[in-house]
Amino acid sequence: MLRVDIAKQLGEFSIEASFASEGRVTGLFGASGAGKTSLVNIIAGLLRPDRGIIAVDGETLDDTANRVHVPAHRRRIGYVFQDARLFPHLDIRQNLDYGRRMNRLADDAAQRTRVTDLLDIGGLLDRRPGQLSGGERQRVALGRALLAQPRLLLLDEPMGSLDEERKVEILPYLVRLRDEANVPMVYVSHDAGEMRQLATQVVMLRRGRVVAFGGTEVLPSAASSPAG
Numbered sequence: 001m002l003r004v005d006i007a008k009q010l011g012e013f014s015i016e017a018s019f020a021s022e023g024r025v026t027g028l029f030g031a032s033g034a035g036k037t038s039l040v041n042i043i044a045g046l047l048r049p050d051r052g053i054i055a056v057d058g059e060t061l062d063d064t065a066n067r068v069h070v071p072a073h074r075r076r077i078g079y080v081f082q083d084a085r086l087f088p089h090l091d092i093r094q095n096l097d098y099g100r101r102m103n104r105l106a107d108d109a110a111q112r113t114r115v116t117d118l119l120d121i122g123g124l125l126d127r128r129p130g131q132l133s134g135g136e137r138q139r140v141a142l143g144r145a146l147l148a149q150p151r152l153l154l155l156d157e158p159m160g161s162l163d164e165e166r167k168v169e170i171l172p173y174l175v176r177l178r179d180e181a182n183v184p185m186v187y188v189s190h191d192a193g194e195m196r197q198l199a200t201q202v203v204m205l206r207r208g209r210v211v212a213f214g215g216t217e218v219l220p221s222a223a224s225s226p227a228g
């Protein structure tokens with residue numbers, strides 16, 4: 001369960017959000033500038049809330065009243081960005097191993113095979129990121145995040161830099177992660193169609209406020225504008 005009840009002022013923009021989601025994929029949905037990335041950065045611990053609480057599976061990560069702030073690198077939260085941000089000088093095998101080593105986790109060959117099979121990246125291990133397509137790079141970024149054994153995975157528009165063809169290619173892998181990886185996810189997008197296919201709960205943000213929370217039925221219909 002992800003519990004968020006925070007307020008944060010960023011220049012002239014303020015965010016005040018409160019929700020508790022049990023969903024396997026909590027979708028953060030809203031137009032550009034609604035505050036999605038800011039909220040994800042707060043959950044990740046990269047931004048500190050001015051007031052409030054962040055808790056994952058009953059563990060408090062922020063609680064301003066009690067001066068609790070678990071630093072980002074101790075949260076065991078994976079973060080996949082719009083651009084894959086792989087290390088260009090390392091091959092894919094080394095890139096995949098990075099999160100595990102940083103978190104001082106034991107090597108787990110079975111887990112590695114499970115994740116590379118899940119994402120179909122076993123054939124790419126000896127290449128460098130520059131030799132992959134954008135969709136392949138994103139699949140490796142997902143694998144690297146998963147192999148660090150996060151308790152929560154934050155995906156901020158992971159298909160945002162891909163063209164339509166590549167999106168169609170990667171969406172089934174995200175669905176697979178949702179159904180098979182057993183890691184709860186927060187999925188950020190301004191695309192209602194994508195949300196409808198992936199999210200199990202939706203938090204709709206507008207100008208830094210939660211304007212709707214529920215199942216995918218809270219999303220605008222396909223005929224209306226993307227993010228309201």
Ligand SMILES: Nc1ncnc2c1ncn2[C@@H]1O[C@H](COP(=O)(O)OP(=O)(O)OP(=O)(O)O)[C@@H](O)[C@H]1O
Pocket residue numbers: 010011012013030031032033034035036037038039190
């Ligand atoms: N450090 C900051 N100082 C001042 N304003 C900020 C800061 N960070 C974000 N903002 C503002 O907060 C608002 C929300 O930004 P945010 O990136 O969270 O939105 P978003 O919903 O993720 O948008 P997009 O879909 O375009 O990425 C924007 O108006 C942005 O300019």
